[in-house]
Amino acid sequence: MESPASFTGGEAYQKDFDPTVYLKTYYSFSSSHCQGNEILELNLRSLFKIFTSRGVKGDTLIDIGSGPTIYQLLSACENFKEIIASDYTDRNRQELEKWLNNEPGAFDWTPVVKYVCELEGDREKWAEKEDKLRKKVKQVLKCDVSKSNILAPVSLPQADCLLSTLCLEAACKDLNSYRAALKNISSLLKPGGHLVMVIVLKETYYMVGQRRFSCLYLEQESVEEALREAGYDVQCVEVTPNRPESTFSDFEAVLSLVACKRPA
Numbered sequence: 001m002e003s004p005a006s007f008t009g010g011e012a013y014q015k016d017f018d019p020t021v022y023l024k025t026y027y028s029f030s031s032s033h034c035q036g037n038e039i040l041e042l043n044l045r046s047l048f049k050i051f052t053s054r055g056v057k058g059d060t061l062i063d064i065g066s067g068p069t070i071y072q073l074l075s076a077c078e079n080f081k082e083i084i085a086s087d088y089t090d091r092n093r094q095e096l097e098k099w100l101n102n103e104p105g106a107f108d109w110t111p112v113v114k115y116v117c118e119l120e121g122d123r124e125k126w127a128e129k130e131d132k133l134r135k136k137v138k139q140v141l142k143c144d145v146s147k148s149n150i151l152a153p154v155s156l157p158q159a160d161c162l163l164s165t166l167c168l169e170a171a172c173k174d175l176n177s178y179r180a181a182l183k184n185i186s187s188l189l190k191p192g193g194h195l196v197m198v199i200v201l202k203e204t205y206y207m208v209g210q211r212r213f214s215c216l217y218l219e220q221e222s223v224e225e226a227l228r229e230a231g232y233d234v235q236c237v238e239v240t241p242n243r244p245e246s247t248f249s250d251f252e253a254v255l256s257l258v259a260c261k262r263p264a
């Protein structure tokens, strides 16, 4: 199942990954018929749990492969002074900047922000939270997880936490490149720091409009093994099966995890 023939690499993302279609398909939160909602809710709850009760905090967090989304940063922004976002494509970074700068035409994350505020105990604080997140994201950088310095030409001090949601399995062609990408991103993390990931398991594709993007078929065991090999102790893992009715993608489960980088 590994390495589908039609691997969609960086060029395909740069050319064909339409951030507005992606956001509408997977992150429209108000329409109860949108398939992305349940998974989004699940991911928001997992991230809320990780950032409130797992002691994942510090000065700096780097989000890798942010895409055009901010949902993954909503709980995290309470625990870090500075956040660096990153993505491969120009259009995703522009879409993200649009929201950060509160520009007209930016995606409306309000329903998602309200949901997270509700989890945190006060739904009415959503505007404050949006403001807080906008202030904490200091940079949106180009990144390529296949490079040894993924943020080249920029180089940053090692961070206290790395976050990556639904990126590596999209960006990597096979398990070897997945293992290499994990090592590449790890160079940005302090020893003792945390890696937080949300990963789809056993997915081979997902749709963005009419465009099909490949996904590396991953099993829980191969993820955990790759993490150990990259120098991590896995601290907690949660796997939730998907209800197999989507036409947008074929993933079987979502895995969220926290891993700690072992001292050198």
Ligand SMILES: C[S@@+](CC[C@H](N)C(=O)[O-])C[C@H]1O[C@@H](n2cnc3c(N)ncnc32)[C@H](O)[C@@H]1O
Pocket: 009, 010, 013, 017, 064, 065, 066, 067, 068, 069, 072, 087, 088, 089, 092, 143, 144, 145, 146, 164, 165, 166, 167, 168, 170, 171
């Ligand atoms: C499925 S999207 C996930 C976006 C977002 N993190 C989320 O949770 O919805 C996959 C992302 O991986 C990015 N990507 C693809 N190849 C990459 C690479 N070589 N390095 C870094 N990011 C890459 C894409 O631009 C896209 O934003």
